[in-house]
Amino acid sequence: MTDAPAILEVRGMIVRYGAKTILDGVDMTVQQGEIRVILGGSGSGKSTLLKGILGLTDVVGGKATMLGQELTGLSEKARGLLMQRIGVLFQNGALFGSLTVGENIALPLREHRKLPEGAIAELVRMKLAQVDLGHAENLYPSELSGGMRKRAGLARALALDPEILFCDEPSAGLDPLTSAEMDNLILTLRDRLKMTVVIVTHELASIEAIADSLIMVGGGKVIAEGPMAEVRGRGIVAVDEFFARKTKTAAKQEMSVADLFGLTPAKGGA
């Protein structure tokens, strides 16, 4: 563990949808400058954890501190200012369909920075070049491939030079080659821009390629948290199974019919 200050700290986060508890007291600490992967099977609550931190879902209990500010109880204005210091890449880019790629990236700049139009245009081109998408400025999102849409979404997330970048499943739905390119891009950008990156994913290949540290969520609770190598060396069954590509969803369990009826295993066997 480094002694860098925690840039993001979650304590006892609880999220419920109706009677269903999705997150049941989750703690997480992210250090400055690291690439943190939030992993878990589908239905484990990993996406909800991200949504809870970003304020996109109602959090019933617990608190989150980001960049030294506690998120709960922040006024709308202060929250807006804090949000300008982070960037979010959504699963399919979440580009505004009625705007071109260039306009999408210009939008946060126009909203939050008082810049001359010419400077905005230059900045848009610079951000697009950063994600190797210089040729797509005047295209609409519907004209882009899945991988390009994600890169455009990344350029928009980087528009305001964020201190923390959040990515929701950055390589989901991409072919292995494009997925690896996306991972490399995130790695390069982190090194160049000195960002902290928090990634939700279940793609093993990309976890192994980019994670400094990880947190595994299952059934709404934290199964393990810490630096990559250390967590994998602890011999936690769920973690080992995950890396052995044997994840199962939290809500279902596979068992033999004999287990189903609670039969005690037969002695010896024929």
Add this chain to the structure above:
Amino acid sequence: MGVPTTAAKSTLPQLTLTDAPHTSVRERTLALAGVLDARGAAVFAAGVRKRLPSKKGKLVLDLSALTAIDSAGTATLVDLWRTGHRRGVKIELAGVQPAVQKELEQFRVTVELPPPATIPGFFESLGETAWSAVTALGNFMVLAADVTIGGIQAFFTPGRMRWATYFREASLMGSQAFGIVGLITFLIGLTLAFQSAYQLRQFGAAIYVASLTAISMVREMGPLITAILVAGRSGSSITSEVATMKVGEEIDAMQVMGIPFVDFIAVPKVLAMITMVPLLTMLADLLGILGGWLVGMIYLDIAPKPYLQKTIDALVTKDLVTGLFKSVVFAWGIALIGLYHGIGVRGGAQEVGKATTASVVSAIFFIIVADSIFSIIFYVVMG
């Protein structure tokens, strides 16, 4: 006529079911003997279903005389376990033979772990429906308040208003509805005049067709028909647009980018609607009267001038003002209902279509209920 083929071909014995004496109402025991395979599965399943105890009971299957089971038999057992699990009935196996146990250990199934959902009683589901209706109304009120306050703020601080979006929305709504509203209300004016002429001519009062058409168009038909058509065209497109944005996480993206949905999307749409619907209503009034005028000229041989004079005499300012006031309220409702159904979408793309349908239905419902209330207020209470 011959021997039962299956039994003859197979050396394996058939399945037999025997009831053990009841120990209690909640617990029953059924003894199985022979072989549980595809041949006996249906009989077995039906037999067990018949004997399944009521809620929270237990059924014990005594398998001590069961010599073999196959995959079909095992599947039937699992199916029964699930049925029992749903109803809160426990199914136990007793005296399982090693051969049978080996089969049961071999097959794997996936089981949902959460406890079985309890089927709510009448009052419970009544309360749940009422509560969800109250929450929905509450959510709608919050949105309505946010958007209305945002609209008033935008009115007083024009710098905050997204004028470009507003003009785009307004011209789109206007051009979408212009043709259809004009055509439909023209035809309605025509029909109204025809139907009333048929009656009024018998009394030699054909000229009153002009007053009748004018009053019903301006007071009722113009605002009502325009609002219903706009709900179908523009209200539905508000819902589908916002729902698509919601499904594609664009609304979430706006929120984390600090771009308020209300200022950016909702207020321009509501204001565009509030300005366009009254304009379209005026068009509707005019074309409806034009339709009646044509009937008057061609079918009733009323000269154009007296017809128009009669029309102007019949209308008072109140008719026009109440008609336009109604159309503003309708517009407010259509836009807000459209937004509400759009941002309420959860799940995938197939939900967008459902939300759009729901939006149009509730908007038309709102229009007609609001119209009845206005009729009472304007012409009964206010006289």
